[in-house]
Amino acid sequence: MTAKSTFIALISICMFYCSNACDTWVAPGNSTTSGWMMLGKNSDRPRFGCQPLVYHARRKWPAGSEIDLVRVKIPQVEETFTTIGSCPYWCWGYEEGINEYSVAIGNEAIWTKVLSEDKVSDRAGKGPKLGPTGMALVRLGLERGRTAREALNAIAKIVEVHGQHGSASPTRGMDAAYHNSFIIADPEEAWILETTGNHWVARKVTVGPTSISNGLTLGSEFDLASVSLVQHAVTKGWWPKGKEKEFHFQHAYSPGTASDGPVVTRVHRRAKISRTVLEKKGDRVDVRWMMQVGRTPGIDLSATASSSVAVLPDSEDQLPVYWWCPARPSRGCFVPFFIHGKGLPEIVSTAGTAGMRVEMADRVKRDTFSGKSYWWLFRDLDDKAGGDSEKLSVIRETFDALEKEFEVGVPAVIKKAVQLRKDGQPDRAAAVLDSYTGRCLDKVLLKLNDLRERFE
Numbered sequence: 543m544t545a546k547s548t549f550i551a552l553i554s555i556c557m558f559y560c561s562n563a564c565d566t567w568v569a570p571g572n573s574t575t576s577g578w579m580m581l582g583k584n585s586d587r588p589r590f591g592c593q594p595l596v597y598h599a600r601r602k603w604p605a606g607s608e609i610d611l612v613r614v615k616i617p618q619v620e621e622t623f624t625t626i627g628s629c630p631y632w633c634w635g636y637e638e639g640i641n642e643y644s645v646a647i648g649n650e651a652i653w654t655k656v657l658s659e660d661k662v663s664d665r666a667g668k669g670p671k672l673g674p675t676g677m678a679l680v681r682l683g684l685e686r687g688r689t690a691r692e693a694l695n696a697i698a699k700i701v702e703v704h705g706q707h708g709s710a711s712p713t714r715g716m717d718a719a720y721h722n723s724f725i726i727a728d729p730e731e732a733w734i735l736e737t738t739g740n741h742w743v744a745r746k747v748t749v750g751p752t753s754i755s756n757g758l759t760l761g762s763e764f765d766l767a768s769v770s771l772v773q774h775a776v777t778k779g780w781w782p783k784g785k786e787k788e789f790h791f792q793h794a795y796s797p798g799t800a801s802d803g804p805v806v807t808r809v810h811r812r813a814k815i816s817r818t819v820l821e822k823k824g825d826r827v828d829v830r831w832m833m834q835v836g837r838t839p840g841i842d843l844s845a846t847a848s849s850s851v852a853v854l855p856d857s858e859d860q861l862p863v864y865w866w867c868p869a870r871p872s873r874g875c876f877v878p879f880f881i882h883g884k885g886l887p888e889i890v891s892t893a894g895t896a897g898m899r900v901e902m903a904d905r906v907k908r909d910t911f912s913g914k915s916y917w918w919l920f921r922d923l924d925d926k927a928g929g930d931s932e933k934l935s936v937i938r939e940t941f942d943a944l945e946k947e948f949e950v951g952v953p954a955v956i957k958k959a960v961q962l963r964k965d966g967q968p969d970r971a972a973a974v975l976d977s978y979t980g981r982c983l984d985k986v987l988l989k990l991n992d993l994r995e996r997f998e
Contacts, residue, residue, distance in 0.1 A: 563755065565836075566584075567725075569827040570751070579729050582851045584843075589845060592893045600624045603621065616704055624642040626881050627684065631898055634675075645687050646852035650754050651710070653757075654758065672707055672708040675903075676706065676720070676721075680724070683724075689731075698735070705740050712904075713904070723735065750825075753820065753835075755813040758795060775794040819831075819841075848867065851865040862880075863880065863956075865879075875944055880978075882975060890917075893918075923993055923994050926994060936993070940993065
């Protein structure tokens with residue numbers, strides 16, 4: 543790999559980074575008012591990147607089944623768990639999601655020395671082989687993990703075997719290839735998992751809230767790692783031989799760093815923003831504050847395609863709640879969805895004119911507005927509001943009031959559903975949950991369309 547080719551690869555990485563970004567943040571129970579784990583995520587994609595919310599029920603699979611992820615086929619497991627996830631219209635996987643065991647995951651695009659080499663090799667027609675997208679890894683982890691640790695293990699195993707190479711953003715080609723990091727949470731624990739090629743490293747989150755963005759965050763303190771992680775860095779000359787016990791993941795694998803130099807921090811600016819906002823609440827983080835993180839300038843971007851907050855209680859008298867907002871959260875409304883329901887309203891799972899299909903990212907057609915798509919209605923409101931401060935003030939006043947109303951109503955709905963489940967009536971419980979979500983959506987749509995008409 544020549545100095546010139548390395549420079550070109552790094553420039554393409556920086557260009558992609560500047561136009562595509564995400565943020566994931568987690569507040570463990572010891573930092574929340576409820577004592578429950580909460581996970582938040584902003585997904586940033588192209589402005590046309592419609593991202594419906596979809597539901598997949600638990601399912602058993604025949605022996606020998608495979609999953610066609612377009613870029614690669616991988617073996618299917620015997621049974622997959624029920625999931626809800628925010629799904630780019632062209633993608634098999636999720637930007638963020640939750641499963642029936644109260645496991646929630648959000649992922650980030652990251653750039654590494656392995657990725658730089660892979661891109662140069664790909665341009666020369668020498669591979670590597672295509673692997674799953676980060677979104678596919680999120681959904682696979684949710685479908686296969688009863689706990690955060692099980693989901694982590696599932697993702698790590700797939701990365702070790704299949705890698706993760708390939709474009710992950712429509713119309714951008716292989717310049718839009720990236721590797722992935724994750725925060726994986728359940729009611730009892732949360733993990734940061736960072737991957738590069740076939741290698742990975744993970745650390746358990748133990749104290750206070752934290753966040754990740756589009757850069758490596760783990761250094762010398764980690765709890766788990768792939769067997770070949772350190773040796774690969776030594777072989778490549780990214781880490782000194784004889785200093786394996788002092789191994790530092792960021793120093794070894796971040797682009798533009800050396801084993802004895804400073805870690806590049808520019809890509810962590812947004813992570814610092816979200817952490818600062820979280821730290822303002824200390825150990826008093828609540829649902830509304832988790833939403834506020836997603837609306838913070840520098841986190842809330844014109845390219846933000848969805849935002850979510852997963853509430854993961856550790857009590858049998860509670861149920862998880864998945865608060866989801868399409869498009870840009872500063873101009874949107876979080877609505878409570880329930881993994882223990884039976885499905886989702888059609889309007890939230892509908893894309894625009896391109897429809898929902900699984901496609902190679904570099905072959906995807908741009909999606910365009912459809913009045914039948916909940917996501918596109920919010921993107922349209924965003925466009926109509928523009929940067930008009932008066933319109934934005936009206937939007938927030940309208941939707942803040944609805945969010946507070948929804949939050950007040952959730953406990954009674956969950957209490958009723960929990961009792962029905964204990965009485966052996968899970969279908970009636972699901973109907974109660976789905977009905978509440980439906981009523982919330984009706985109220986949002988009424989206000990949403992009124993605002994769109996006013997701002998026409």
